[in-house]
Amino acid sequence: MNEKSPLLRLWELGNSEHTPLKKSIFLAVIGVLFGMLPYFAAAQIIISLMKDRHDYKFYVVGAIVAILGYLLRAVLYALALSVSHKATFSVLKSIRESILEKLPKLPLGTIIDTSSGEMKQIIVDQVESMERPLAHLLPEMIANILGPVCILIYLLILDWRMALLSIISIPLGSIFMGVVMKNYAAQYEGSVKTNSEMNTAIVEYISGIEVIKAFNQGKQSYAKFSKKIKANAFYFYHWMKSCQFFVSLSKSIVPTTLITILPVGFLLYQKGSIGVDVFITTIILSLGIAGPIIAAMNFVDSLAKVGTIVGSIDVILKSEEQQHGKEKVELPDASIYMDNVSFGYHEDKEILHQVSLQIPSGSLTAFVGPSGSGKSTIAKLIAGFWDIKQGYIKIGGTDIKDIPLSQLYSEVSFVSQDNYLFDETILENIRMGDTNASDEDVIRVSIASGCDDFIRKLDQGYNTVAGSKGTHLSGGERQRISIARAMLKDAPIIIFDEATAYIDPENEAIIQQAVGNLIKDKTVIIIAHRLSTIIDADQIFLISDGIVDDHGKHDELLQRNFLYKTMWQAHIGVKDGDEL
Structure with a gap:
């Protein structure tokens, strides 16, 4: 039987708060859609100016629609995050309680074999790191993907050629992001390991300070302690260094929708294949595609982390428990x-x-x-x-x-x-x-x-x-x-x-x-x-x-x-x- 995907498992862990999480996703999606109104309003205003339209009321209404779109997007976005954060912190509390309820049911050997530093990292650090995927990834990423999809559908209705031109830069930029993501899960797992080793070294150093002083081992013990901290910093430095170029390149290419739309669209317009309305609307709305897509890409690293985070938590939650009876029994004596x-x-x-x-x-x-x-x-x-x-x-x-x-x-x-x-x-x-x-x-x-x-x-x-x-x-x-x-x-x-x-x-x-x-x-x-x-x-x-x-x-x-x-x-x- 295939194991559930990390994102699905994350959703399972948050089962007690599914209703508010769904509500936050809905609010975020509606907010992104309202956030598209300024682009539609801007397109209509520019087209009307080019046609020399002198209806003052039309421009006022357009400006009001644009402002309302921004305001509603901001309000709904804030409301969505408020709902998702309340739900998320409730889920994190529930997960920690589940772990703490699980620990006494585990064989003592399972606990002894796990260092206190590693246990602390799972219960405190890794559970805490689920806040971003749950509170932000689910509502924001879904909304930021759905918004551009709605725009793309609208552009396809206007002119399928211009619609395709508006998204060419996105897959091109995503190729470079794919290079980064190819080994991201393994690299993140390595970062968890080195961070755990650092935490263990810190706990060991502090717990053993009395012995260290008594036997004058400060220099050697500090060297071991320092080595683990430097190893952790070294790992993250080189990992980020290896990603930086490709991430920057990806985020630079994705928003360059106008590189294809302007020259090709202008040729189609000159040949009479499209009207000025379609040309201007595509230019303006394409700008509304890139922003949310880039915002969604910022969550790609969170998606990659989810597998490791959920895996670490499940090491405890799915560990074999001691199997004992559930009903209290009468014991006649203490033999x-x-x-x-x-x-x-x-x-x-x-x-x-x-x-x-x-x-x-x-x-x-x-x-x-x-x-x-x-x-x-x-x-x-x-x-x-x-x-x-x-x-x-x-x-x-x-x-x-x-x-x-x-x-x-x-x-x-x-x-x-x-x-x-x-x-x-x-x-x-x-x-x-x-x-x-x-x-x-x-x-x-x-x-x-x-x-x-x-x-x-x-x-x-x-x-x-x-x-x-x-x-x-x-x-x-x-x-x-x-x-x-x-x-x-x-x-x-x-x-x-x-x-x-x-x-x-x-x-x-x-x-x-x-x-x-x-x-x-x-x-x-x-x-x-x-x-x-x-x-x-x-x-x-x-x-x-x-x-x-x-x-x-x-x-x-x-x-x-x-x-x-x-x-x-x-x-x-x-x-x-x-x-x-």
Whole structure:
């Protein structure tokens, strides 16, 4: 099945505003037609002067018609743009909302594989660049093409030879525009790519400024940053340079209608083949053909861009979603069961190999193993961040694919070592756990998680802004806030992915107590490198190279599993060394 044309797809994206967009096109077309009245009036006035007509009233009426034509064209044009812009900004809002609604439905890997700079360019820059095609291209281009077509039809009725003479320069000029447009789509796609690389470099440079300073890499990092910006400027400069001559030539040739009309028309007039009325009318009206055609040509680049713009947006809007049930299901408990789960973030590389495990409701389970063994991947699959294609995962006896994503996300709290804090107040950051929670509820969980003391010592207390990614707070403070957020969410399943990694020793007891308050009567999964923190777990799964190597209690694994024993001895050795 053939894919829809970019312009048709653009029209589809604006389906919520089709009526006002059609209205704007209608107003613009009528405006262009009224804009032709001055040419008709001028032609009649000149013909009458040549015939020595002395009817003063006729010339006044002609002048009034010309002025009214200009005024009506201006009013209708302004009205058409007003209607189209209101509709367009509504469409852009709708498209952005569709993208933002789509993102949570995508597998986490799809989001991770797209840089924040590229995502920003699609959602902000490329959606914004649709304003010109929607608000201007549709009404103006259609109107500017239809107007000259109406004039051409009128000229064909007067004299087909003069009509053809009036448009010879248009296809000739369009040949040079065709040279430009031949590779325009590919060149524009290249400009999007280089612009995206520049945006990514800017975001990376700003986000990594702390590391850059700490390791004195300012010169090298700035060089990379500067290189991408210069590459973007270089690309656009040479692209425009390669187009400039042909575009200028095209726009110079298209309006030269008189080059053919004057000499050939004069010969036809001398031979008596056409009358002076037809000759003068053709001369005047031909001037009304070129202007709108040139205006329409200004939108040719917008037409070429539409394909790339719509394609980039559809990369998100048409991406494969996670397939989950739509109706809420009753879960009798918070037990977790995995059976023969194999998974890879990308099809060419499998990370988990036939993983099977069972976690009773209300139990404390730990995942341990070497870095990169697949511990966090298992936890994220349970949390529903990806869908699996082999094996199955059940929560409360129900396959998670039958659980709506919104319900699944409500069932699981995921606390990692890199929890994101928004550039909002601490109060609102904690309230992310439950947006309906009162201030008193937020303060209650803050006390329970050991946050209240340090929060109240801040300049603005709970109204202190955390900063982008929580940069105004220490790592330990961010972790404690993330634990408070999880407590407020009160989900039956809690996953800690190295959640206490940034906690300093003096606050560790406070955090352990906070975690203890959080996990009461919950199904808890802890991913830990510090084995001393999980020795009291109900069961420990040892994950190695994407498989479950062994499982049991701490003492059992210590007795029978060499890898676990080695990890424990290494941990104890490091711990003893720290104490020294």
